[in-house]
Amino acid sequence: MTTQKQALGDREVLRYRKRPRIVHAILASSFLILLLTGLVILWPALSFLAPGGTTRWLHRVAAVGFMSVPIVYLIADREGAKELMVDSFKYDRDDWRWIKRFWSYAFGHTANMPKQGRLNAGQKMHHALVMLLSAAIVASGLALWFFTPSLGATGHAWAVVIHDLSMLALTLLLVGHLYFTFVYKALSGMTRGYVDKDEARLEHAKWLEELEQEAAEGAAEEDKQTV
Amino acid sequence: MSQYAFLLDLGRCIGCQACVASCKVGNELGEGQQYIELIEKTHGEFPNLTGGWDNHRCFHCGDAACVTVCPTGALFKEDGLTRLDRDICSGCSYCTEACPYDIPVMWEGKSSKCDGCAETVRAGGTPWCVGTCPSMALEYGPREEIRAEAHRRAEALRGRYPNAQVYGETQAGGLGLLVVMPDDPELLDIPIDPKVPFMADAWQKVVQPASVGITIGAAVVAGAAAVIARRRHEEELEVLEAEGVISGHADGGEEEEGQ
């Protein structure tokens, strides 16, 4: 027995390592800045903050941060990035049954939910939508930033609508994201990397079982070697 | 509420820029700021030439694209004119993209364009450009009177220019600037019949208000629901702990030693 923090402990299990957490931090902070600076343009009540150019400059700096996320992720945690992208588009029978019972889970009930892997179906859908909507928002944002002369009035209006609706959807996804984080006490997963093992058992049983099996196989190997 | 309009008679305008200067001084415009631009037009090859001046200024569209895309309401319609309150302008520059006549420009971070001299008129004066024009190519007054005058002038102008016409009665929802043109608008590189893009209209009417409303609404609803859902989940956890399904250490239960 060691005093070091273990990936699979008695009370907690390591869910997110350092590198994915940093990528998430970049994503979250740039997104929030983009949301707030974007609202200054969208919401008349906030428009008094815009003149002077700081808002515009901040929006563009944060946009660069936002656009860099996939690149940084691929550099810092290639395996994790690829796993996330593939996972988010692979749904098995448990996932579909889980989706049918989504509202139950939304209101705090984990019992009677089908067993889920590392990502539950909701998280998979969240990631998939975030990726698609981010592509749309980046494309329309770049059009507004660099290509307005060639857009014309109609093209400009389209770019603005796509940009704003994408942001609306992403913001609603953010609201959902914060909701589930709060309901299922998952914040520590991103701040320290560890989540409560009970919660993991209830919500990501297949993942926890996999980890326990790996740990058992690892211990057996250790035993073999110490003999 | 009366509708006012400007008359611009391009049959008379000789491009002297008195209007540009009077506007700059009367409106106390800043360095490099101009509401009116005189653009030379030339057609043909020497010596078979025709040409003239496009006295280019805000057309005060009835159906103004700039008003439609303005997120803050800095651009708005009043008495038939398209006005701009620079104090409200957020500098987003959507108006510069939307205008079919290429009128608003960004100056010192905010939109800049003719405000119809609304304040000047309110104070008892005449719009600065109108009062000074030595060719008497500019008028200002109730829209019906301006319309009638425009037709009178176009009629008279047909003696020299058979295709002389009034531009602005129907374009863009009826313009607050009625232009007597010696010929078709295309010869002045002016759009024949600009329309506000549907998407811009949809954005102003649906997307903008809905986005703000839905986001706030969702945050409020989600906030309330989250409190309820969390409580339910914690109740569930207690039950599951009692049933022994989970070990339950959140409330300081005994730690298991070893395996």
Next chain:
Amino acid sequence: MARVKLDITRRAFLKGGLATGGLAAIAPTASIGAVNGMLNAKDPWYREGAIETTYNVCDVCPWRCGVVVKTVNGVVRKIDGNPKDPKSRGMLCARGQGGVSFMYDPDRLQAPMIRTGERGSGQFKEVTWEEALDYTAAALLNVKDKYGEEALAVFGHTSGDHWFADHFAQAWGTPNAAKPSASLCLSPRDEAATLTYGSAVGGHEPVDWDGIAAMTLIGSHIGEDARNTVMQDFANAQARGAKVIVLDPRFSSVAAKADYWLPIKPGTDTALMLAWMNVLITEDLYDKAYVATWTEGFDQLAAHVAEFTPDWAAGITDLPAAQIRETAQVMAANLPRAAVIPGRHTVWYGNDSQRMRATYLVNTLLGAYGREGGMYFNKSVYLEHYPYPPYTVTGSSGGCSAEPGEEAAELPLGPTGKARADGVREVFMRGPTAMQELIDPMVSGDPYPIKSLMVYGVNLLNSIPNPQKTIEALKALEFVVAIDVLPQEHIAWADVVLPEATYLERYDDLWTVPHKTPYIALREPAVDPLYDTKPGWWISRELGTRVGLDAFYKWETIEEYLDKRLISVGSSIEKLKAEGGVITQDGKPYLEDFDGSSPFHTETGKINLYSPELAEAGHDPMPVYEPVDEPPTGFFRLLYGRSPVHTFAKTQNTPVLYEIDPENEVWVNAGACEELGVADGDYVMLENQDGARSGPVKVKATERIRHDAVYMVHGFGQNAPGLTNANGKGASDTKLQTRYKLDPISGGAGMRVNFVRLDKEGV
């Protein structure tokens, strides 16, 4: 020419700020908008406080529209036309609107200065008015003692010029007083007119616009040459259906509105006029009754023009013969409501008096003079002069504000017996003092030395052709005093600089206009002079009283002077203000107003189709076509003109006007550009036939000009580091006018005789 900076040692007391014109103490800003921004940014100026209204006569260009000036809290905010004024009629051009910006130009001269470094180095120290005036008086008297009164040349322009070029010069005793508006502008026009029908055309061209039915403009580019009243009248005439014929190598703004644009070859207008006379006479289209009653020499003229057929002219002018014939017929079809507009700046090729004679002969055949819709007669204002003792010498400075006058039998002589030194009656026949002819005496001393120069409001190095010679003259003079508002290019070459207050900050003599409805207009100050500047009348008096001319400055105050004059018409400053700033008198515009007597002040009382005076003086008594030099291969003739937003070389620095029109362009035929490999928007240097260069200047590749000429707006390319906006912008036509052709009749300096090529190197 070496660039000189103005390096001024400021007086100590100025740093403490000024009581009046408090804006002077604030850091200079580039535009009137920024100036206004210092005041309450929320309220528009007309809501900031009570609006004070004063009357004035605009001085931004020499047309002198009556204006109404609005001042709030001691700051001039807006200038508009005076509805009562017969020139502005309530409207105002861009230059007039720019008057506010002109007054608040941060580059203005602020205090009297005396040179500290070498002349031309631009090194000055600020001094008190006392010191500057005493110094100037002593210097003037010193030159007088050595060389006589006639050794002083006085150059003047803008509306205060009569205090110097007329009053002071005549009181002092120098006949060498000149205004650029004479030999650098109007002289051929007015001398030809006097020779033909007995009086000069006059400052306010007497075109009867209200009734005109057909007009011809020879190079007159109305709308670019933006005289307020003319633009109004033209627009109304055309709206009424008047036919417009334009002769111009360039498709100008007004050419684009014309019924006929004749892209005439430069220098051939006289040939065209002769062909028109031929058509009018041979086709029997001229006003027979009028010619029979009012002219002398018709038979000679008819014989003279018999050979000048449209076909003959076609080859010369590069125009179709049919078009020449047709346009003559259009003019004739509308007579007597038809006229060739006399224009203003007529010094083109050195044969200009004859070209103007041809113009007047056409107008005479059309029966225009004294007829409705033709050319009316200006009547002088009745207003007595202030009672002065007789002047020491009678002046002949002429100019656009001059009253029509008589040519003296003997040239007036100064106190030491010298007549004016410009070569009148030797190298040219008659007319006002020719400014450009006074430069050589400053250098060569021939016919006698001119050793001192007083220059008021003339942009010397951007007006007189061959500025390289003017620099030589400035170096050779013993004393130069410059009175001006801005640090124009020549200021660096003065010994003493006296800063004048602008027209908005001062009274001035009453503005009187010979006109269809002669009138008197008031100039009163809107605010006190900014900085340490003074009105011209004050400077003139202070100098005059220091050089022994007290007798000519008996009035105590300017108001006293003005009231004394106004009494002669039963008015006063107060009454004039109460009447809206303008008093109008009855005119005598038409033949019938003369009750059968002749309005033509010629010997015979008739219009001289054939000029006996010209014959006597050895000139052609009737115009002939004289070919001008062709451009050498690879060169273009340099033509120049006006921007509607600028006046000569005066306003290029004025912030509002500078922002609208910051630099000139050289108009080059698009095809010619292609051949040269020059693109629209490229910057090039212009080099003339003598190697003089100016630029860089932007190329405007256009279909709107002939292949053999280039065109640019005059007044740019200034070399004046004190002018923040204007310095170095565009190219200077003056610096490329190293040659001019002297008109042997009027002394006018024909300046369109220079040729340039485009050079992409050295930009």
